[in-house]
Amino acid sequence: MTLNALTDLDxxxxxxxxxxxxxxxxxxxxxxxxxxxxxxDYDLNIVSKRPWRGKIVRTLxxxxxxxxxxxxxxxxxxxxxxxxxxxxxxxxxMMGKVTWDEFEEGSSSSKALVENxxxxxxxxxxxxxxxxxxxxxxxxxxxxxxxxxxxxxxxxLAEADASIEDxxxxxxxxxxxSAVLSAHKALGHAVDALLESYGNxxxxxxxxxxxxxxxxxxHELTFEDYWHLETMRGYDPESPAGWxxxxxxxxxxxxxxxxxx
Amino acid sequence: MTVQPxxxxxxxxxxxxxxxxxxxxxxxxxxxxxxxxxxxxxxEFVFRLIDGRxxxxxxxxxxxxxxxxxxxxxxxxxxxxxxxxVEHQVLQLRSDS
Numbered sequence: 272m273t274l275n276a277l278t279d280l281d282x283x284x285x286x287x288x289x290x291x292x293x294x295x296x297x298x299x300x301x302x303x304x305x306x307x308x309x310x311x312d313y314d315l316n317i318v319s320k321r322p323w324r325g326k327i328v329r330t331l332x333x334x335x336x337x338x339x340x341x342x343x344x345x346x347x348x349x350x351x352x353x354x355x356x357x358x359x360x361x362x363x364x365m366m367g368k369v370t371w372d373e374f375e376e377g378s379s380s381s382k383a384l385v386e387n388x389x390x391x392x393x394x395x396x397x398x399x400x401x402x403x404x405x406x407x408x409x410x411x412x413x414x415x416x417x418x419x420x421x422x423x424x425x426x427x428l429a430e431a432d433a434s435i436e437d438x439x440x441x442x443x444x445x446x447x448x449s450a451v452l453s454a455h456k457a458l459g460h461a462v463d464a465l466l467e468s469y470g471n472x473x474x475x476x477x478x479x480x481x482x483x484x485x486x487x488x489x490h491e492l493t494f495e496d497y498w499h500l501e502t503m504r505g506y507d508p509e510s511p512a513g514w515x516x517x518x519x520x521x522x523x524x525x526x527x528x529x530x531x532x
Numbered sequence: 533m534t535v536q537p538x539x540x541x542x543x544x545x546x547x548x549x550x551x552x553x554x555x556x557x558x559x560x561x562x563x564x565x566x567x568x569x570x571x572x573x574x575x576e577f578v579f580r581l582i583d584g585r586x587x588x589x590x591x592x593x594x595x596x597x598x599x600x601x602x603x604x605x606x607x608x609x610x611x612x613x614x615x616x617x618v619e620h621q622v623l624q625l626r627s628d629s
Contacts, residue, residue: 421556425554428554432552436550439549519549523547523553526552526553526554527553527555527560527580528555529555530555530556530557530558531554531555531556531557532556532557
């Protein structure tokens, strides 16, 4: 799918889906990243000063002072469009949750943001504005000055640690099938942490991990080595624990390498 | 003054499987289940060489090679750090060492 700012904004106006004077309208997700296929949704975030008062199909709940994100779905030329309406003050509030002060105070060990908040901030870094380029650029600079990267990297490392602990406990108990699943999960989190340390986010959408890996091309781990483990090519059904320990070793190695910054 | 630790220079230290590590703003932190410890540059150099196959003496030798100074002093410092991390259950000694 190709973005066409004017045509797409016209469609939004035509469907009465655009607030007056939006600060920014931007495509996010696979379309914005150039990874879309013929079945991909077209996801848009729309930011304005005031809350959206037009038609909606559902409301997402977020832990913010204005706790609702109205959403609207449209089908245009056979493609599903999903629109989320945010306010500028909600964006301020989300930025305020991921400051360095918050990180240093120790909230890094817990989830600072709920999924929809994290998705909004991470997608800001890769979005394609249809309007409000300046607003997007300003917000990107603000985000880069926060501890957002440190928060999400730390969270992925913690998830990896927890899955490693599960895997080792399951191996010790003789439950090797569960251990293999836990180790596989640990691998995903550890690789996410590596990619996040480079500022390539997306741990909430693991289906794009291979794409993100190829895009980042981290020097610490080759795609071939990562893919060998991800696709379990070295897995021996006669010795599942061997594969588990191999994955755990890599995850431990990545935790030593990944820089939280 | 270098403290003379009790740890054998021929021991083979290894990281405990439960040990967690984080590299934060240039500093390496290592943690057991309850407590985290910040390693300085030399401590990090030593920690990264610990693989269960390299002896305390060899790690100390590499430390001296990298940062200079008498080998015996570097080996003693290495042994002191490793002993402390073993006490705090961050490291363990290979059972045959």
